[in-house]
Amino acid sequence: MKHGKVSAWTMKGLINVISGSGLSTLSNNLDQSDEEDCEKKDEEITSEWEARAAAYKIFRNVAKPNCKYIDEDDLLRFMKKEEVDNMIPLFEGAAETRKIKRSALKNWLVNVYNERKSLAHSLNDTKTAIEELNKLVSAVVCVGIVVVWLLVMGYLTTQVLVLISSQLLLVVFMFGNSAKTVFEAIIFVFVMHPFDVGDRCVIDGVQMTVEEMNILTTVFLRYDNEKIFYPNTVLATKPISNFYRSPEMSDSVEFAVDISTSIETIGALKARIKTYLESKPQHWRPGHSVQVKEIEDVNKMRMALYVNHTINFQNGDRGNRRSDLVLEMKKIFEDLGIKFHLLPQQVHLSYVQTTASVAPPPAR
Template identity: 40%
Template sequence: MTRISSGTCKIRSITSAQLKWIKGAFGNMLLLACTRLHTICDGLDSSNFVDEHQVEYVISMVFKNLTNNTHRDIQETDLLWVMKKEEITEVLQLFEGAGETKSITEASLRKWMVKLSNERKLLVHLLHSTSTVIEELNKVILVNLFSLVALVWYLLMGFGTTRFIVYISSDHLFLLVFIFGNFCKMICDGIMLAIVMHPFDIGDLCIIDNEQVVIEKIGLISTDFLKDNNWKVQCLNSVLLTKFISNLNRSSDLTDDFEILISSSTSSETIAVLKLKIKELLGSNPESWHAEHCFNTIVIDDVNAKYNLVITHARKFQNYKEKKCQRSEFVQNLRAVLLELNIQNFAIQ
C-alpha cells in the first residue's frame, strides 16, 4: 500500500502541461514513424527496362512505318511525316553520323536506343540511392527521437530517478556509449560525404587510390563501386572522406595520350603528312574528339624515334567501357594511317 500510494503521489505531481507535452511528443513520433520520405523514384519501375528483343522490335517498326517496308535508311523526307521541318535538324544530331549524311541508319538508331536505356537505368539507380539515404536518415531520426522521448518521460514520471542516474554513471554503460558514439560518427561522416560534399553521383567514373571505378550505389554508411572487371567493391563513407577522389565525369576536357614508336629513318616529309592525317582524323569525328591536339617529339636515336600524341575527348562518359572503346577505335584508325603512309616497324602505346 505504501508503494502504491507513493506512486500515486508521483503521478499526481505531474502537471497537465507535462502530460500534454508527453502526449504531443508521442504524437509527433508516431506521425514521423508513419510518414515515409519518398522520392520520384516510386513512379519508376526498375524492372521495366528495355531489353534487346524490345529494341529490335521497335527498330523494325520504326523503319517499317517510315520507309514503307523498303530496305533503306530513314531520310529527311520520311521524317516530314512525323515532325516539322525545323525539328529535323535537331533530331538528326541525336544519331551518330546523321548530321552529315542527313539520314538515320539502323545501327545509329539501335545505338541511340541503347544509350537512352542506359541513361534511364542510371537515373533510376540515382533516385533509388537518394531514397535509400533518406530512409536511413529517417530511421536514425526515429531512434534518437524515441530514445529522447523515453528518457524525458522516465524522468518526468519520477520512477527510480536515483537508480537511473547511478546506472547512467556506471562503468557498464561505457561500452554502449562507445559503440553508439562510433555509430553516430559514421552517420555524420555519411551525411558529410553523400549530402554535403557530394563528390560523385551514380554512374560517375572516378579515380580512387589510383584506380578507376564506377559508382554503383551511394548509401549513408557505405558506397558501392564497380571495377573494370565488374568486381563490386564496398567502402565505408568515413574511409572515403580520407581519400583523394577525382571525378572524371565532372572534369572538363578529358585527354588521352599515346606514344608512337617509328623508325628513325622515316623522312621529315612523312612525319609532316602524318601530322596532317592525324588532324584530319580528329576533325572527321567531332562528336568524339576535339580538333586541338599535341604532337611532340620525345627522343630520336639511331634506331627509333618516339613521339607523344595528346588528344582531347569531346564527350563525357557515363561508363569506363565507352571511353576504352573510343580509345581503341582511334588506335585502329591511327594504325591504318601509319600503314597508308608505308611507315614500317611502328608501335602505338
C-alpha cells in the same frame, strides 16, 4: 455565351449536357480504336535487348521502305521543324548528314535506357538511405521526447539523473566510434556525394561502376563483374575520379619513328592524321596535336598524338575509337613507309677449345 465569361452554373450545365449526350473526346476515340482494332498497350523497356528491338521497330515505322536511314522529311511527318532541329544532333553522325542511321538510333536508345536505369537505381538507393537515416533520427528524437516528458512530469529525480547519466556514458563508451562512423558516412553520402549509381569511377587505379549506395557502404562492380564493398568512411579519404561527371575527355597515342625519317614524311604523317580526324567529327573534336617529344639513342624519335573525344569515358566507347585510330595510324605508317630500325650491334665471337675436341695421341 461569350468566351471568357462563363459562369459556374453555365459550365455545370454544359458538362451535364455533354455527359448525357453520349459525346466523347478525340483522345477517348483514339484510345478505343486502338483497343478495339490494334489491341496494343504501351510496353516498358526492361533490358538492352528490348531497347534494340524497340529501335528496330521505330526505324521500320519511321523510315521509308527499304531505306537505310531516317531523313528529315520522315521526321517532319511526326514532329515540328524546331523539334527536328533539336533532335537530330543527339544521334551520332546525324548533325552533318541530317540522316539517322539504324545503328545510331539503336545506340542512342540503348544509352537512354542505361541512363534511365541508372537514375532509377540511384533514386531507389537514395530513398533507402533516407529511410535508414529517418529511422536513426526518429530513434534519437524518441529518446529526447521521453527525457523531456520525464522532466516536465517531474519524474526525473537526482538519483534517476545519475542513473541515466551513467548509462549514457556507458553507451557513448561502447558506441562512440560507431556513431562517429555513421556521422562521417552521412556527410559523405548526402553532403560530399561524389557519385551516383551507374557512374564509372576510378578508385586506387581500378576502374569500377557504382552498383549500390547505402549509408555505411557502397558496392562497386569491377570490369570483370566482381563486386567490391567499400566503407564510405574509407572512400571519404580517397581521391575519386568520376567519368560520368567529367566533360569531354582527351586521349593520347605515343609512338616512335626512325631518326632517318624525313621532315617531309613527318609532315605527310600529320596531314594524313588530320584528314582522318576531320572525317569523323562525331568522334573527335578539332584541335588535335602531333608533337615530337624527344630523341633517344640517336636512332629514334618519340612522338605523341593528342586528341579530344566528343564524349567522356562513361559508356566505354573510348576503347573502340582508340582502336580504330591506332589501326588507321598503322595503315598510314605502311603507306608512307615509316619504319623503325635498331642500331647495329657489335657481336664478338670466340672459339673455346675443349678437351673433348683434342685428338688422342697415336698409339705406338
